[in-house]
Amino acid sequence: MAEIQLLGMTHYPPFAGRDEFMSGIHHRMLADPDVPAEAKDPANWPADQQAEWGSDGGKASAPVHRAALIAGFDRVRAALERFDPEVVIVFGDDQYENFTEDLIPAYSVLAYPDRTVHPYRTRIGRAVPSYWADEPEDHAVTIKGRPDVARHIAGALLDRGFDIAYAYRPLHDEQLAHAFLNTVLFLDHRRGGFPWPMVPMPINCYGSKVIAAQGGWKPFGETLELDPPSPAPWRLMDLGGATARVLADSPWRVSIIASSSWSHAFLVDHQWRLRPDTPADRTLYEAMVAGDYDTWAKTTTDAVVHAGQQEVLNWFALLGAARELGAALSWSEFVETWIFNSNKVFAEWEPAR
Numbered sequence: 013m014a015e016i017q018l019l020g021m022t023h024y025p026p027f028a029g030r031d032e033f034m035s036g037i038h039h040r041m042l043a044d045p046d047v048p049a050e051a052k053d054p055a056n057w058p059a060d061q062q063a064e065w066g067s068d069g070g071k072a073s074a075p076v077h078r079a080a081l082i083a084g085f086d087r088v089r090a091a092l093e094r095f096d097p098e099v100v101i102v103f104g105d106d107q108y109e110n111f112t113e114d115l116i117p118a119y120s121v122l123a124y125p126d127r128t129v130h131p132y133r134t135r136i137g138r139a140v141p142s143y144w145a146d147e148p149e150d151h152a153v154t155i156k157g158r159p160d161v162a163r164h165i166a167g168a169l170l171d172r173g174f175d176i177a178y179a180y181r182p183l184h185d186e187q188l189a190h191a192f193l194n195t196v197l198f199l200d201h202r203r204g205g206f207p208w209p210m211v212p213m214p215i216n217c218y219g220s221k222v223i224a225a226q227g228g229w230k231p232f233g234e235t236l237e238l239d240p241p242s243p244a245p246w247r248l249m250d251l252g253g254a255t256a257r258v259l260a261d262s263p264w265r266v267s268i269i270a271s272s273s274w275s276h277a278f279l280v281d282h283q284w285r286l287r288p289d290t291p292a293d294r295t296l297y298e299a300m301v302a303g304d305y306d307t308w309a310k311t312t313t314d315a316v317v318h319a320g321q322q323e324v325l326n327w328f329a330l331l332g333a334a335r336e337l338g339a340a341l342s343w344s345e346f347v348e349t350w351i352f353n354s355n356k357v358f359a360e361w362e363p364a365r
């Protein structure tokens with residue numbers, strides 16, 4: 013039996029850009045001609061949103077948000093260094109990056125060997141100008157793989173009735189979907205290196221919008237032909253639980269990370285995409301802190317979509333792992349924001365087996 017460490021973090025792409033562009037998604041939402049003028053008027057926004065927006069469109073608030081994220085990344089990084097796993101498993105979304113029209117697996121495991129990728133050649137999160145100002149556009153990062161562990165996960169999950177897809181090489185994304193790439197780049201934001209091999213486990217979080225909106229958004233004026241949904245939240249909790257059990261029964265010392273922000277403003281149509289659904293996030297967060305897994309397991313796909321919490325599905329898998337292992341949450345932080353697209357949560361559980 014091996015010890016398993018559970019961690020949660022964000023892969024928020026604007027972190028990789030400079031502060032003056034951090035509120036860029038909010039500016040793009042404000043530019044949609046079909047968002048009513050009253051909704052766009054800051055005078056009609058919640059007071060906290062007005063304060064964060066300020067008189068400069070969020071420029072002065074960006075360093076504050078960045079500092080909160082750096083504190084979270086440093087804490088998660090320190091936990092990894094302390095535990096020093098043999099392999100890091102990451103639950104992350106694929107936003108029309110590696111998986112597109114020809115194949116959308118509900119969930120999968122990437123049994124990649126060591127690969128050298130180019131962060132500035134990605135479709136999403138190609139932050140130019142970059143926060144890491146001295147990195148050239150052909151900057152390369154080698155991400156170690158553990159195809160043997162990935163094959164074991166696939167085989168053991170199939171044995172348990174989880175019909176998981178697997179891959180030995182990329183389909184469409186010669187780099188790595190940004191949920192996984194940014195996990196490495198952000199946990200290594202001080203650029204000292206990321207020594208641990210990673211096994212990505214992509215989850216189709218975007219469901220009805222994975223192809224229709226290319227894992228993002230389309231202008232309000234465009235009518236979308238919606239795709240089939242994501243896997244159900246409860247099923248992903250079961251998947252995460254089974255993954256954790258399979259690994260706890262393995263010889264390997266493993267960290268499992270859920271990588272994603274919570275409610276995304278650009279997915280919250282009922283608020284004209286101008287702020288995340290913070291009440292919905294707070295409900296899940298309080299349940300997580302209380303160890304109330306039922307609240308998570310009862311959450312429906314419709315509720316997830318309504319709240320723009322598609323990416324939180326990665327965390328449903330993580331919470332399923334915590335439930336299975338009976339792991340105790342040792343630390344968490346809710347980073348609330350109104351104008352930087354998404355609330356972010358960081359979390360660490362005591363290692364469990």
Ligand SMILES: [Fe+2]
Binds near residue numbers: 107191272323
């Ligand atoms: Fe994402």
